[in-house]
Amino acid sequence: MRNAHQMIAPPAIPRLSPPAWGRAGAGGPVALALTLLLAAPAAADTSAVVQDHARPGYDAFAKAAATLATIDGCNPDTLRPAFHAAYDAWMQVAHLHLGPAEAEGRSLAILYWPDPKGLGAKAQAALLTGTPLTPEAMAQHSVAARGLSGLERLLYPTGTLPADPCPLIQATADDLARMGDELTRDWLPFGDLLLTAGQPGNEKFLKPEEATQALFTQLATGLEFIADRQIGRPLATFDKPRPDLAQGHAAGRGMQNITLSLQALRDLTQKLNPDSPKTLAAFDRAITLARGIESIDSIADPQGWLKLEILQQAVRAARDTAVAELGPALGVELGFNSQDGD
Amino acid sequence: MRLLSTLLLTAVAAPALAATPEEVTTHYADLALAGYQDSLTTAQALQRAVAALIATPSDETLAAAKTAWLAARVPYQQTEAFRFGNPIVDDWEGRVNAWPLDEGLIDYVSAGYGNEENQLATLNVVATPTFTLSGNEIDATAITPALIAETLHEADGIEANVASGYHAIEFLLWGQDLNGTEPGAGARPFTDFATGDACTGGNCDRRAAYLQAATDLLVADLTEMVDNWDTDGPARAAVTTDPQAGLLAMLTGMGSLSYGELAGERTKLGLMLNDPEEEHDCFSDNTHNSHFYDGLGIRNVYLGSYTRTDGSVLAGPSLADLVAAAEPGVHTQLKAELDASVAALQALKDAGDSGRTFDTLIAPGNAEGEALIMAAVNALVTQTASIDRAVTALGLSKVDFEGSDSLDSPEAVFQ
Numbered sequence: 172m173r174n175a176h177q178m179i180a181p182p183a184i185p186r187l188s189p190p191a192w193g194r195a196g197a198g199g200p201v202a203l204a205l206t207l208l209l210a211a212p213a214a215a216d217t218s219a220v221v222q223d224h225a226r227p228g229y230d231a232f233a234k235a236a237a238t239l240a241t242i243d244g245c246n247p248d249t250l251r252p253a254f255h256a257a258y259d260a261w262m263q264v265a266h267l268h269l270g271p272a273e274a275e276g277r278s279l280a281i282l283y284w285p286d287p288k289g290l291g292a293k294a295q296a297a298l299l300t301g302t303p304l305t306p307e308a309m310a311q312h313s314v315a316a317r318g319l320s321g322l323e324r325l326l327y328p329t330g331t332l333p334a335d336p337c338p339l340i341q342a343t344a345d346d347l348a349r350m351g352d353e354l355t356r357d358w359l360p361f362g363d364l365l366l367t368a369g370q371p372g373n374e375k376f377l378k379p380e381e382a383t384q385a386l387f388t389q390l391a392t393g394l395e396f397i398a399d400r401q402i403g404r405p406l407a408t409f410d411k412p413r414p415d416l417a418q419g420h421a422a423g424r425g426m427q428n429i430t431l432s433l434q435a436l437r438d439l440t441q442k443l444n445p446d447s448p449k450t451l452a453a454f455d456r457a458i459t460l461a462r463g464i465e466s467i468d469s470i471a472d473p474q475g476w477l478k479l480e481i482l483q484q485a486v487r488a489a490r491d492t493a494v495a496e497l498g499p500a501l502g503v504e505l506g507f508n509s510q511d512g513d
Numbered sequence: 514m515r516l517l518s519t520l521l522l523t524a525v526a527a528p529a530l531a532a533t534p535e536e537v538t539t540h541y542a543d544l545a546l547a548g549y550q551d552s553l554t555t556a557q558a559l560q561r562a563v564a565a566l567i568a569t570p571s572d573e574t575l576a577a578a579k580t581a582w583l584a585a586r587v588p589y590q591q592t593e594a595f596r597f598g599n600p601i602v603d604d605w606e607g608r609v610n611a612w613p614l615d616e617g618l619i620d621y622v623s624a625g626y627g628n629e630e631n632q633l634a635t636l637n638v639v640a641t642p643t644f645t646l647s648g649n650e651i652d653a654t655a656i657t658p659a660l661i662a663e664t665l666h667e668a669d670g671i672e673a674n675v676a677s678g679y680h681a682i683e684f685l686l687w688g689q690d691l692n693g694t695e696p697g698a699g700a701r702p703f704t705d706f707a708t709g710d711a712c713t714g715g716n717c718d719r720r721a722a723y724l725q726a727a728t729d730l731l732v733a734d735l736t737e738m739v740d741n742w743d744t745d746g747p748a749r750a751a752v753t754t755d756p757q758a759g760l761l762a763m764l765t766g767m768g769s770l771s772y773g774e775l776a777g778e779r780t781k782l783g784l785m786l787n788d789p790e791e792e793h794d795c796f797s798d799n800t801h802n803s804h805f806y807d808g809l810g811i812r813n814v815y816l817g818s819y820t821r822t823d824g825s826v827l828a829g830p831s832l833a834d835l836v837a838a839a840e841p842g843v844h845t846q847l848k849a850e851l852d853a854s855v856a857a858l859q860a861l862k863d864a865g866d867s868g869r870t871f872d873t874l875i876a877p878g879n880a881e882g883e884a885l886i887m888a889a890v891n892a893l894v895t896q897t898a899s900i901d902r903a904v905t906a907l908g909l910s911k912v913d914f915e916g917s918d919s920l921d922s923p924e925a926v927f928q
Contacts, residue, residue: 286630288630288791289631511768
């Protein structure tokens with residue numbers, strides 16, 4: 172019942188891409204050997220996304236999560252800046268629902284949101300009052316209790332916590348740092364799969380266009396997520412706005428998450444195809460509108476609500492423009508994605 | 514019928530006799546019609562069983578109603594492949610199969626139940642004849658299909674306020690499953706529908722009225738969907754008027770159900786949350802069957818074949834024919850992957866049938882359960898990539914289908 176735009180992939184004229192010999196080395200010796208041995212090079216758009224968007228994005232998140240995990244003590248005032256830094260970093264890559272982020276439910280565990288049934292608070296309450304947790308044990312628990320949403324509830328509690336949150340804060344931060352390291356590690360081989368799409372032995376991406384399609388699909392899906400969820404949930408209805416349902420609301424990140432998500436997807440667009448003037452302009456319009464809304468709480472007023480609704484329309488326009496402009500330019504169709512469905 | 518089916522199946526096996534997109538989409542609409550007709554007749558049987566339960570509450574009549582509900586799920590779940598890609602179905606679906614629900618909206622629940630995001634999560638309409646909703650006084654003294662559909666369902670704009678459909682009925686028949694990730698389903702006693710002093714749970718007459726109204730509503734909604742696929746129905750027209758658009762809708766239905774919905778939302782997410790309420794049929798512990806018939810429905814669409822509830826087989830020109838003619842390698846791989854996902858879902862079904870139901874498999878630390886579940890998830894994700902390839906092989910374009918208004922006139926999207 173929760174609606175999602177459906178998307179499918181198209182025919183398309185294969186685009187001739189310049190070789191990417193020089194860049195393959197970053198994938199490690201195996202990728203280098205493959206690239207040297209095999210015929211079809213990765214499309215330039217794919218390598219730019221892998222090497223200048225995804226891998227550095229995950230590296231930055233891993234570092235920020237590690238910094239958060241190394242802080243001694245549990246004073247929220249001390250932890251909050253590092254928490255926000257890690258959250259900011261995740262916003263740069265949160266839209267990449269493929270490969271290592273999908274494996275072992277990592278993207279769900281790093282930022283479980285939305286949580287329409289309130290499962291996070293429920294699961295976390297049990298952990299707070301239970302036996303102390305090791306990071307290994309933390310990894311076995313519900314994704315709803317973990318990650319950035321879990322930390323947000325502990326660092327910005329809405330009521331009195333039933334027990335000392337210190338051990339759980341530490342275990343959650345350690346768990347987050349571990350996942351950051353794993354993402355960085357696993358994006359080396361996964362990035363190589365994208366870079367060697369269509370080459371013999373690559374069973375994941377049978378043609379170069381399949382890698383491009385996978386990344387292009389993340390762009391459209393990411394924009395739908397911003398419009399339908401990050402904006403749509405707080406926007407709710409004119410009669411009953413729900414700013415409290417915004418992503419990161421307790422930590423005061425409602426508008427910041429929207430703006431950062433738009434910026435991250437603009438960067439993805441630029442890496443996929445720098446020659447996308449209409450899409451980039453649509454992004455700039457949306458980002459300007461987002462910056463014009465100081466706080467998500469302003470939507471409690473009709474004027475503020477309308478501003479957010481206009482932003483939602485601008486994000487949907489950016490999505491439609493991106494599909495119409497980049498699809499033909501890249502020679503790929505939209506593929507299915509993990510966010511399809513309810 | 515059997516002979517005809519055999520002949521048609523033979524034709525499927527020989528893709529050299531390539532079908533046309535017109536034939537394939539028309540047959541697809543026939544499959545959908547048959548699926549919704551079977552869903553309707555089994556829902557009507559449920560309606561009769563519910564009436565018998567209310568007239569004469571007993572262990573036997575309650576068990577018979579549960580059996581009828583389980584039987585109704587078999588054809589319905591196979592129709593889920595018709596949903597994504599056809600807005601006429603997708604916009605309607607939330608009325609009949611919405612999930613997960615805050616069941617405390619409907620009836621009594623255990624202590625400690627609640628949802629911080631939903632103030633109506635413990636409303637308990639069965640026990641509350643009048644209440645305030647979004648500032649309006651609601652008179653719920655008579656529980657009718659209209660009250661459920663127009664006032665209660667998605668009340669306050671909250672999607673967890675599921676008041677109608679299979680899962681609302683499931684809750685009223687089984688009750689909450691309080692066994693967590695241990696074996697056992699909901700255990701509502703038949704006396705929850707008893708009259709006079711025998712009544713348990715309070716307000717048995719209102720509970721019975723709710724169950725009857727929700728079942729009547731389900732039958733009405735399914736009747737509407739049967740009509741939508743009939744000769745002049747809009748759902749049929751949506752996939753047959755432009756056969757290329759119809760083929761795209763068929764593959765969209767297969768791909769979106771495989772990946773985002775069944776593999777993701779309904780299976781992997783439950784495992785990652787270790788939460789037994791995050792199972793599709795959480796009151797009845799029937800999730801293994803619902804998932805299996807979803808998977809079967811996806812393969813049905815590709816092969817153009819559906820085994821009806823009476824055992825007859827409806828088979829005809831299929832997507833498989835078209836893909837095999839266009840790109841044999843894609844067809845061979847996709848067919849093998851569809852068989853593999855049905856086999857993986859069969860393993861989940863076998864586990865469930867032997868008592869290892871989905872909610873026990875998602876218990877933290879159940880490695881065998883995780884392996885069974887992830888095998889199904891991975892098979893569904895794998896076949897989705899080949900469904901993408903089939904879209905490309907048939908030269909279908911979502912981008913073209915959407916149109917490029919937004920490029921030609923960027924302001925058009927603001928209209």
